[in-house]
Amino acid sequence: MDGFWPTFTKRTLRPANYMQEIAAMHTEGIETPEKVVLFLQDFCQDFCVKSNDIYEVYVKEGERVLTGQKIGLLLSDSKKLAVHSSISGEVITLGEALHPLGWKAYAITIKSDGKDERAQLRPFEGSGLTSSKEDLLHFLSDMGILIDYGLPEQVSTLLINVTEFEPCFSSKERLVVEEQEKLAKGLEVFLKLFDSAINTIFLLEKRHQHLFSNLRQICSVIKNTDVQVVRRPYPVTLQSLLRERITDGKKTAMIKWPNAVMPNAVMPNAVMIEPSVLVSIYDAYYKGEPFIRQLISVVGSAVKKPLNLWIRCGTTVDYIVDRCGGKTTNVKRLTMGGPLMGVPQHTVDVPVLKRANGISIDVAVLFDDERKSRVYKPTQCIRCGKCVDVCPAKITPNAIVDLIQDRRYEEAIRLGLFSCLECGLCYYVCPSILPLMELMKMGKYRAVGKHTLLTYNYYKML
């Protein structure tokens, strides 16, 4: 009977930041996993069962590999992305494995020998490449860093998204605090790629204003750079909408800026990137380390110590649960990403996504002690408009969902179905407890003719 008796507490329109304590703690590293699973296919054309992407394998079963050794190549529509072994050890299996986004993909499993021997480091300066754009792009993709904008000439504005949309993650915050120099130098390298960019803007949330001085220091080093304090965070999915607009010139993706920080006309060609990309670019360019480490937040009731952790790419979740003081048998729910936009997982032995900046692991779904979980029963929409008030994409979820339920997809698209960012706030505030975000996702699949809800929108995590 939750919500039966009237309470005097103020209901919030946005989730409270309830893991604030880990934002103040120093990051730790668990960089000695027993095994890693590295995928050579990262994308599924029909979002269905099995990925059909092309790949190249450079190792054989039983072979010994070193940390940072190139073991494969990921090819997708004229882009190449090298995959590096993130630990030293022996290749135990080559074959299909379950990708965290829901389909089967080709993967290399490497068992650690505990020595963590490094392969030869290849920084940019000693590599003999010229400083032209193509060479730099080639170098970065060889280092496993995906720069997914194919045409950097058109870009006029570079946005660096320091805002954190998920309520319990703080990995970006720690990154700015601890790796400030790497961010600055990585941005310098990155600006060589996007030399047409007129200005660079750090998007900072109002509640993270203690990071303002750190970001100002970066701005003082690099010219045409500014920090913009925004009231609400930007979801990660905004990146994919921006990229769609640049590469395809699609007008269906109508992006209205949530805080009216900048109007549409000023930024026709904006690119948004994550700060973690800059750190990995620094590592690759100056130290010659390929992309084998990532920073994630681990939260949830299944781990005793919620933390920000440096892990090796491809570390499986059960190892993280063990090291954070939890039992893998107790885990009942695992999400790649936070509680608002995460991807649910079937098993605990999946590897962490390379793009994820956090995972949340819970002991129970129903009647949990720490976070009260309940099953709500959806009722009729009462047209209160709270979803409209809270939507960061400025669309009307209730009207669109009505049309989707009537299977009138063309009208739904005209109302902006595809500019939905899938942030989940509409469900968070809905007093009728309608599964708005789920229906919007279903509508997206149905509108393009794919009658499946099996998998997750790939673009979401990019």
Added chain:
Amino acid sequence: MERQSRNLLITSSPPYIKNGETVHCLMFDVIISLVPAALFSIYVFGVRSLWIIFISSMTAVITEGVLQLLFFTKEFNYKTPILSFIKSEDITVTDGSALVTGLLLAFTLPPTVPYWIPIVGTVVAIALGKLAFGGLGYNIFNPALLGRAFLLAAWPVYMTTWLATINADVVTTATPLSMMKEDGQLTPIINLIVGNVSGSIGETSVVALLLGAAYLFYKRTITWHIPVSYIVTVFVFSLVLGMPAFFHVFSGGLILGAFYMATDVVTSPCTPKGRIIFGCGAGIITILIRKYGGYPEGVCYAILIMNAVAPLIDRIKR
């Protein structure tokens, strides 16, 4: 076999967190916010207003329960009536919307009405205003205002017999608006704000109503768009037509209508722009009825007319 041996986790679509707000919460917020105005009316008009409020709200709940039991439930176990009444998914009396309708209808009645008037009004409001359209969420018009409009059309004498305020026995007077309309006599603003005037049960005291509205704003049950645009439009438009602006803002049922009737979530537009248009339209119609219409008061009909237009506004401004 390999799949079954693994510890499979529970998967469901995100998001996994919710702010816990239900329709129930919204409705009970409105009920709590109506308490100061109800207490003030009991203080001013005596126990009779308490009886009217009580009868009206009880009739509303009983009507909704009985009608939903008769026409809306698909499966009902008559051997365990109470348990199945509570557990039934089709019977939604417990969400409090019927109680809100009954309370708001009672607030718009004069304190002198016979006790069968609120009963008839609430039955019409719930049965014709809400359940005939399919229940909460489907209704076009605000049920409480529809009931009042019905009563005003059917028994105009009962509905326009007003009671003088404190320290008076049953002495009939006129409301400030009808005094101004018929005699051109202005009531002092301070009396209007405190509520020391004659009028409907709940609409007299601006202070008590604003106290409740402050609670609604604190809980974010309503947004500022409709009340502010409504009141500002009434103020500006009455200035334009050369009428006493402050008097028109504080007299009659404008405050009650702007904060409680017009902001009814089901019958008002969803988008912020649409809400502002809704409030402006209601304000203009109110002043037009007050100036040129036959009735001294126009809030009820203004909001009903704008309710009918609300779907169109939603279509244009989304």
